[in-house]
Amino acid sequence: xxxxxxxxxxxxxxxxxxxxxxxxxxxxxxxxxxxxxxxxxxxxxxxxxxxxxxxxxxxxxxxxxxxxxxxxxxxxxxxxxxxxxxxxxxxxxxxxxxxxxxxxxxxxxxxxxxxxxxxxxxxxxxxxxxxxxxxxxxxxxxxxxxxxxxxxxxxxxxxxxxxxxxxxxxxxxxxxxxxxxxxxxxxxxxxxxxxxxxxxxxxxxxxxxxxxxxxxxxxxxxxxxxxxxxxxxxxxxxxxxxxxxxxxxxxxxxxxxxxxxxxxxxxxxxxxxxxxxxxxxxxxxxxxxxxxxxxxxxxxxxxxxxxxxxxxxxxxxxxxxxxxxxxxxxxxxxxxxxxxxxxxxxxxxxxxxxxxxxxxxxxxxxxxxx
Numbered sequence: 001x002x003x004x005x006x007x008x009x010x011x012x013x014x015x016x017x018x019x020x021x022x023x024x025x026x027x028x029x030x031x032x033x034x035x036x037x038x039x040x041x042x043x044x045x046x047x048x049x050x051x052x053x054x055x056x057x058x059x060x061x062x063x064x065x066x067x068x069x070x071x072x073x074x075x076x077x078x079x080x081x082x083x084x085x086x087x088x089x090x091x092x093x094x095x096x097x098x099x100x101x102x103x104x105x106x107x108x109x110x111x112x113x114x115x116x117x118x119x120x121x122x123x124x125x126x127x128x129x130x131x132x133x134x135x136x137x138x139x140x141x142x143x144x145x146x147x148x149x150x151x152x153x154x155x156x157x158x159x160x161x162x163x164x165x166x167x168x169x170x171x172x173x174x175x176x177x178x179x180x181x182x183x184x185x186x187x188x189x190x191x192x193x194x195x196x197x198x199x200x201x202x203x204x205x206x207x208x209x210x211x212x213x214x215x216x217x218x219x220x221x222x223x224x225x226x227x228x229x230x231x232x233x234x235x236x237x238x239x240x241x242x243x244x245x246x247x248x249x250x251x252x253x254x255x256x257x258x259x260x261x262x263x264x265x266x267x268x269x270x271x272x273x274x275x276x277x278x279x280x281x282x283x284x285x286x287x288x289x290x291x292x293x294x295x296x297x298x299x300x301x302x303x304x305x306x307x308x309x310x311x312x313x314x315x316x317x318x319x320x321x322x323x324x325x326x327x328x329x330x331x332x333x334x335x336x337x338x339x340x341x342x343x344x345x346x347x348x349x350x351x352x353x354x355x356x357x358x359x360x361x362x363x364x365x366x367x368x369x370x
Contacts, residue, residue, distance in 0.1 A: 015165075015219065016188040016195055022218035023198035028205065030062065031069055036194050045193065047121040047146035048079045051109075054141050055102055055133060059312075062204070068097050080119055083110040091273055091345040098348065099312075100271055105133025123147040144187075144196040152184040153196035157203025163235035164207060167224035171236045207231075243310070248288030249319045250279040250350075251295050252304075252357035256326055259335035260354060260361065262344060270311070275344040277353060278333070284314045292321055297330065299323035304357045309349040316349065322357040 024036050032053035034045050052072060056065045071093055076082040082090070087107055094103035109131045113121055121142070122128050128139040140151040154162075159172065162179045170178060188195055206213045214226050225231040253261035260277065267273045270284060278296040280288030288294070292301040301321040309316045329335055336344055341354070342364040351362045 015186045015222070018218040019198045019202065020188070020191060020194060023194060023201060026201070026205070027197070028062075028201050031066060031073075033197065039191075039194060045146045047123075047142065049073070050142050050146040051079075051121060051134075051138075052106075054138050054145075055106055055109075056097065058102060058138070059099055060097060064097070068094070078119075079110050079113050079121075082107070083114040087273065088345065092343055095274065095345045096348055096351070100274055100347065102133060104273065108132045109134065121146070124149065125151055141196060145193045148191070148193045150187045150189055150192040151196070152180055152187055153199070154180050154183055155200060155203075157201075157207070158183060158199045159203075159235055160209065161199060161203045161207045161219075164212075164225035164231050165219055165223050167228060167234065169234075169236055171238045173238070175235065243313065243315050244284075245315045245317065246282050246284065246287050247290050247317050247319075248280045248282030249290045249292075249294055249321060250277050250353040251301065252277050252320065252322045252354055253299065253325050254322065254358065255335055256324060258338040258361075260338075260341055260358075261325075261329060261333055262336045262341075263333045271347050271349075273345070274347045274350070275336075276346070276350045279318065279353075282316065282318075284311065290319045295321065295323075297325075297327075299325050307349070307352040307356050309352060318349070318353060320353050320356040 020036075027033070027036050029035070030053075032046075032049040034043050039045070053065065053069055056069055056072075072082075075089075075093060076085055085107070087104070090107045091100070091103055094100065094106075097103075112131055113119060122130070123143065123146075125136075125139040125143045128134050128142050129136065134142070137153070137155060140153045141155075143149040144151040144153050154176070159176070159179055162168065162182050163172075163175060166178075166182060168175050168178055183199070186195075202217070202219075206217050210232065212231050214220050214223070214231060217223065217226075220226055223231070225234050255261075262275050263278060265271050265274050265276055280290070280294045282288030292303070295301050301323045304320045304322045306317055306319050309318075338361065342362055346354070346362060354361050
């Protein structure tokens, strides 16, 4: 069995200094970030904004998160405001961002911070990990960025930087402990929060997956992958398993005034608590019926095609049926008007379904010029 390499602070000498000097000049302008010049002047990061951004950024890109983050902060400027919000409102504001358990945990976490911690987040990794939705990475990121704790923060960007810098050929995820050990050795006692953000920024803007801008990298002189001439070889990733494919059907019932029949998914499970149109009982493990005979009630159902959606662990293909009806909604269902359907807590897969049946139905209506 191969032992895990250990790193001394001497081996990482100069790494943090070079990185922080680069960050001071090139830090990204992010709505949840206090820039380094203001941090140096004594302005502190807001733990609520750091926490909110880190939860949103899990498995999601910065460009996708920006509008959601701004909307959340406008609606709920403080953790107390978010704790007082309804679950339905939080889910609606989150709709389209994916991984919906994050939104449910976001609400639970805000309530606990207010009820059990007086509205202040714990300032250590151990304390943060007691909160729902906060795992090892998120706890390290919040403790470093919000509280300037010397935590080893390792996300996908950091993994790429370190595997290239050290030429770590062990495939991910097996290489994670070695990457973490190096980051821990490199974290400076001064400015650990800026260091964590600098590592992320370097991976996002310079040490990119394809065509890294090595000539602009502050770490290029010590980068082993660059010296070997093949930075894009790293990080090495284990072969991906093929995702199973599931099928089902979705039924878009439309009233003559354009309202769409909706229902709420069970609180637990995939897309829990989100809005959807009626459909068959597909899951990540089993297929659902795909024909019109599986419709929830009789109507002149017409096949409008199909949509595909990729979840984390499986791919889904849904046959989409459309019918126009003028009846009272069944128990547990409601009619959502064309003026308000865009504000429903619709996951992306359901937006695809409705759009396949009625193009433009889920888009926010434009205001007419006065």
